[in-house]
Amino acid sequence: MTKSFDPGPLAPEGPFMSGAAAAPDIDVLEIADGLFRSYAAELNRLREKIEAGETGELKESARLVRDLRAATQMVLEERSKVDKLRKDAAGQVGAGALDLVAARDEIGRRLACLRRAGGG
Numbered sequence: 234m235t236k237s238f239d240p241g242p243l244a245p246e247g248p249f250m251s252g253a254a255a256a257p258d259i260d261v262l263e264i265a266d267g268l269f270r271s272y273a274a275e276l277n278r279l280r281e282k283i284e285a286g287e288t289g290e291l292k293e294s295a296r297l298v299r300d301l302r303a304a305t306q307m308v309l310e311e312r313s314k315v316d317k318l319r320k321d322a323a324g325q326v327g328a329g330a331l332d333l334v335a336a337r338d339e340i341g342r343r344l345a346c347l348r349r350a351g352g353g
Contacts, residue, residue, distance in 0.1 A: 268305050272298055 279294045 264308070268301060272301060
């Protein structure tokens with residue numbers, strides 16, 4: 234018995250599609266770098282005000298920097314989770330594969346070092 238499946242002209246949808254093709258390629262590290270630069274500028278402005286004796290905005294500025302840092306951390310953690318899920322969905326390919334030849338060579342090298350050191 235022969236069965237055939239025609240998926241149709243449209244791309245399949247569902248939990249097994251990454252959705253990466255539809256999403257714009259955004260460099261999260263660039264965004265995080267920009268945010269951290271703005272944190273540094275805000276902290277520098279805050280330091281200058283403290284040195285000048287102005288402490289009125291101290292609490293508000295510190296809270297703002299803390300909130301921005303927490304938001305950036307959440308974005309980076311979520312990106313890491315998404316990357317891990319994509320990697321798991323794709324399977325273990327590429328650099329994650331076990332290189333048995335390299336492992337055997339490394340074991341042989343270490344055994345040779347032990348033989349030389351132990352005299353046996």
